[in-house]
Amino acid sequence: MHKRSLVAALASLLLVSTTYAADKQEAKDKPAEAKPDAALLQPQSSETTGSVRVEGKSIDYKAVAGTLVLHGSGDKEHEPQVSMFYTAYFKKGADAAKRPVTFIYNGGPGSATVWLHMGAFGPKRVVTSDDSHTPAAPYNLVNNDYSLLDASDLVFIDAPGAGFSRLIAAEEDRGKREEQMKDRRKTIYSVDGDGHAFAQFITQFLSKYGRWNSPKYLFGESYGTTRSAVLANILENESSVDLNGVILLSQILNFDTSIDGPQFNPGVDLPYVVALPTFAAAAYYHHKLPQQPAALEPFLREVEQYALGDYAQALMAGSRLDATRKQAAAEKLHQYTGLPVAYLMKADLRVTGGMFEHELQGDGDLTTGRLDSRFSGPSLDPLSKDSEYDPQSSAISSAYVAAFNDYVRRQLKFGEGQQYRLFAEVDHWDFAHKAPGVSGEALQQSTNVMPDLAMAMKTNPNLKVSLHGGYYDLATPYFAADYEMHHLPIQPALQKNISYDWYPSGHMVYAHEDSLKKLHDNVARFIGETDNVKR
Template sequence: MTNTPNSNRQPSQTEHTLTLPDRQIRYQASAAWQTLYEREKPVAEMFHVAYLVEPEAKSDSPRPLTFVFNGGPGAASAYLHMGALGPKRIYFDTNGSLPKPPVRLVDNLESWLSFTDLVFIDPIGTGFSRSLPPDKHGKDGESKDSSDQSGSSHSGESDKPQEIEFWEVERDLRALGEFIQRFLSRQKRWLSPIFIAGESYGGFRVARLARKLQQEFGVGLSGAILISPALEFSLLGGSDYNLTSWATLLPSFAAAAAHHGRAKWAVTPGDLQSHMAAAEAFARKILIPLLATGDAYPVEERQAAYQQLADLIGLPLSVVERQAGRIDIEVFARELLRDQQRIVGLYDASITAIDPFPNRPLYEGSDPTLDGLDRLFTGAINSHLRDTLGIETDLSYYLLNYETFKAWKFDLKGELKQGFIGAVDDLRVGMTLNPYMQVYITHGFFDLVTPYFASNHLADLMRLNPELRPNLTLKHYQGGHMFYTWDDSRQQWFREMGQFYQRAGGEGWGVGSGG
């Protein structure tokens, strides 16, 4: 490209060592902005952090490379970066509960650097990623209005942020595809086994990119990892007429109720897995027919079903009757422990908090499992980038940009399926384009926002060819949306992913290599 952006944003490159119980991993950390182009003109700079390990011995097979991003839309990659995958992580209490201030960083013994190089990407408008201002000079040489460092234009219509161009499904995916393609070229990594990993809406991105990267950008994928994904938006909100989401929530309600001692155990007391299995069977065999039949469902059978539902999810029968079996996540979070004046988290219903307004009819407080995390991840990523990696910038790091979330456009120009946006079709096509690509979908049991049973349900409906079905793995863990904050779950997931990379990326790159 002949066009070069006028940017004073300086990259940083540092050397580090991650000390593990059995070995040391020496790696190079590169924190930098990569330019995105539109018709060969620079339009944005995407911030990223790359951790690249230099193998001790020359190997004929290149080391795997994984591109990582979060969701939102509007979330930076700091959650996976500082919570699970990077060489440093935030210290949480054993069961994922929030520690008292200040934030504490520790060496991450479960860092994926053990088996893959990592590139954490912040989409435009998150982290330090920003649009570039348009040409500041007109044809006559007179200066035009400029943009400030945050990327907010003062000359456009109603002061809209410049990044809004990128806050749309297809433009966002295209930006990620361009970034990945350009990174592979600059780093000469086209022959590496390539993986993509995304959390929440980032899982939606992974499913869409599983097709787009291969079909439009020529990037072959060895593996795609979807972490607490939102795959079909029709499952994110139920109504009187859209029934499936009520059923896919039920097993997570049951898991949370059992965790808090409010459920009547369906099989064996203390056996969480069997209780969740009973909830899954109830959801499929009783709840969906009940909701679908409506008023034609026999009254006595309906009452028996309501009682069984109340027993499974630990709510009073009166609440289940009032909701007619349609239990919203906010209702569940408020009602499960209402007698203790506590609420449960939406993103991790194993975590509770004091209800600040116990006498008001609706819950009016913040969600402790999302809003409570801001102080941890904001402090952690700023310290790590500025102090450890040496980035110098006056930009604010946008951990979760609500302006992005509110402005996001889901218009797919006529490609919506039945009025809703989805990604499973693209995942199916991606798996057929590349019958060697391995796919791993994972959730936390107690996540009410993207419940695990939704992905199980969708996998059962994908109708994958018998040759491809073994390429799809679904595995879920104790915890919530970020189940990796639980020590046991993070450690188990780490071992599972080491095996996954060996299957997907070839022999010799599992846990224990690359030191």
């Protein structure tokens, strides 16, 4: 059961499944691994300069696009395993000892960080339509008025195998090389292997650029928040790196909260409970509610209370729920989601994310976006039970991919003759995770890294956590993230170290420009309040 639910969760977190599938097919069409490229065995870099105006203030910067080479541990400590690509932006004239540095990455798992780079905090931003399909090229690349360079130096990191990052097999013999690559994939394409790779990258970066005494931050989105919890614990308790802050965008720490695939995990009704407010937000946005509320946020507070109360109790009753109470629950859900009472009864009050996306807008001709439910697109199959694609992903992905491929070569002067992979060629991601304090083998359960973040916060009680999410995000519902944070196994006093900010946007909060400005302002303020720099 857990294997099936984890597979569903993995599929749900891949931001652009169609592009990922194309990349995998291309990989299958390639011949077996060629002789290792000598360039992967040595760090590479390209330095350029630029200037960005952030909310009216001009900032000159140095940009470095390059790679660091990660090695194994133990008897493999001299064995190169990963060439990891990054783009770093350093404010010119700043005191490195006082200047914060923020390590930024997307999720996937196995995703390149093109989204946060070109949509949120890099000096250039690609313009996309707010809630509809962005027209084809040429795309508009503009000065990013909301780059985070005003508050921190920035390091955008591509996961192993994604972007220009590559796994390395240094063996000369073809057979040994293939075995080595198989071993690399098994080790690194996993919750714990990925976390250790990022930890090694960060400590190498701190040494290379002399940033050990700088205020340090992690910024992860989607699966990147899962990574951040694991990574924060590794840095704090294995590498002796105290972090000033961890910034989480569109969080998922406990995969048992996911509304993607809960039907494969019967008996765990929590996903339906914590997704209900996002269903309500989507119905509100598309005017599908029987009675349209005057404002979104007061309406959501009401739905949250119902979800944790009467709705949760109805689901927990299971087959003991009598017909009268079930009918009453279906009628209430209709008021909050717009879905027909008969449909809700037939679904046994349990509607998955895919079902909701397919059914919200009428008779199935329109599919509602998953990453951002403000988006809509024609249904691939009006008779399907679930949505079969994500209209938001289809609407903006091409703009991000084209803009970055052009920008990295023209302006950053890196990547000539190389393929930029949107996703790593992951055949299997190992979601087994050995939580802090567990002896022996990793527990056989859905991935849950809440203990990792809790351990980091307890061993560094000054660590601050900043949580951000979009009301219209059906991939990682905001109320699921809120639920996770309020159930962290930490002392009550440490709950004060967590702050919360929600936005009228989706999974990629920054795809909505007003929300991007608020995200920038909130994150910049968080860094300013936690960097420990005396001014």
